[in-house]
Amino acid sequence: MIRRNQIYVNGNWVDSTADSFLEVVNPATEEVIAEVARGTAEDVDVAVSAATAAFDGWSQSSVDDRVTVLRALADVIESNGEEVTNTILAEIGQPVTWAQKASTEMTVRDLRNFADALPEVLWEEKIGNASVYRLPAGVVGAITAWNGPIRSVCLKAGAAIAAGCTVVLKSSEVAPLTPFLLAGYTEKAGLPAGVFNIVTGTGPEVGEAIVTHPGVDMVSLTGSVRAGSRVMELAAQSVKRVALELGGKSANVILPGADLERAVTVGVQDAFRNSGQACGALTRFLVPRDQLEEAEALAAATADSFVVGDPTDPATHLGPLANADQYRRVRSHIERAIGEGVKLVAGGLERPDGLDKGFYVRPTIFSGTNKDRIAREEVFGPVVVIIPFDGEDDAVRIANDTDYGLAGGVWAADAEHARTVARRLRTGRVRINGTPLDMRAPHGGLKLSGIGREMGRHGIEDYLEYQALHG
Incomplete structure (x- = not known):
């Protein structure tokens, strides 16, 4: 030692x-x-x-x-x-x-x-x-x-x-x-x-x-x-x-006509990077109401595909949370959301299979509303909440209805339309259709x-x- x-x-x-x-x-x-x-x-x-x-x-x-x-x-x-x-x-x-x-x-x-x-x-x-x-x-x-x-x-x-x-x-x-x-x-x-x-x-x-x-x-x-x-x-x-x-509670806005499968898959990968311990992670998925069930299924399948385990193994996607306090905090968020009746789509409180030691949490997907505490508070773990919207203005309203303003994502069939919507978001940076970040551009936030x-x-x-x- x-x-x-x-x-x-x-x-x-x-x-x-x-x-x-x-x-x-x-x-x-x-x-x-x-x-x-x-x-x-x-x-x-x-x-x-x-x-x-x-x-x-x-x-x-x-x-x-x-x-x-x-x-x-x-x-x-x-x-x-x-x-x-x-x-x-x-x-x-x-x-x-x-x-x-x-x-x-x-x-x-x-x-x-x-x-x-x-x-x-x-x-x-x-x-x-x-x-x-x-x-x-x-x-x-x-x-x-x-x-x-x-x-x-x-x-x-x-x-x-x-x-x-x-x-x-x-x-x-x-x-x-x-x-x-x-x-x-x-x-x-x-x-x-x-x-x-x-x-x-x-x-x-x-x-x-x-x-x-x-x-x-x-x-x-x-x-x-x-x-x-x-x-x-x-x-x-x-x-x-x-x-x-x-901190952040960033919205991933998926507009009608966008490639839903790619948007959800790439979005979950972003949200779960570093086991969800990323301030700019896109942890609120905003989807058209008529595509909610499809988005839930896609998100659950993506979450379930993640390999959780030994961080020394190159095949591992998600390692443990960084410390015991963080482990207890993330689990308390999950437990409270379940207790409040928020729909659990994937993951939950059970330990990942075969991991009896270490601060491991299952990749977890909820489906709820922007009023749920799990959608309001930064979890800082592998937890996403899917929220339906009714029309583009409603999507922008929900995305901006947060105390935070660090990051965001917008997906649309037309990239110029996505940029127009992104300019309406009160946040420091926005990814358009999953475009990788250019690390020469500024990173930082608004509000809290x-x-x-x-x-x-x-x-x-x-x-x-x-x-x-x-x-």
């Missing part, structure tokens, strides 16, 4: 002031695989001091220098891809095929996208007698989520570093081992000491210490709405900038789904300020 009682500060591993540890559990076996320091406010202070000291030099670095470091970091991660993938698999149970493609390889692509986008930023412009410059926001406190142990970190730290900021990271206590690898990779990539720092610990202890620290200029969080609200509350006390990537954007040029610009020089 791994035991780490150190934090990463100024390019070195130094002893934490913590007097206790946090356990890291393999969700497939329920075995403790590591212990990491339960960091303290004192640890945060040391890390912020290092980031502050490194800021002046890094903020003055050239765009070419930052591009070089980002490309080198992408190359290092790519060359150590097997190590990254296996660590993610052990920490959160992502199936190996998914972890390799959607976590490791996508992180490499994200970093290269940042490198490509850096020269596209309008770093200086003339407005009359004024010169307007883009400046790095400063020391960034990055608080990341367990469902993307390396990608969530690099979407924040990579963009902030590209902008010329320095970073103090609090990675998720559920999955801290992958960011430890990243620390070593940044050294190999030539990132100066102090630009990237890590403190392990909990949100109330380390996360809040980061948000309230006077040396932190901006906070970027990926997490729950509750966590985002708390960050905003604390950051407001010192008027810090915040970027928040929060957050503030700001990640990925590509827009992700970098979230970490920049304006300065005007007159004369």
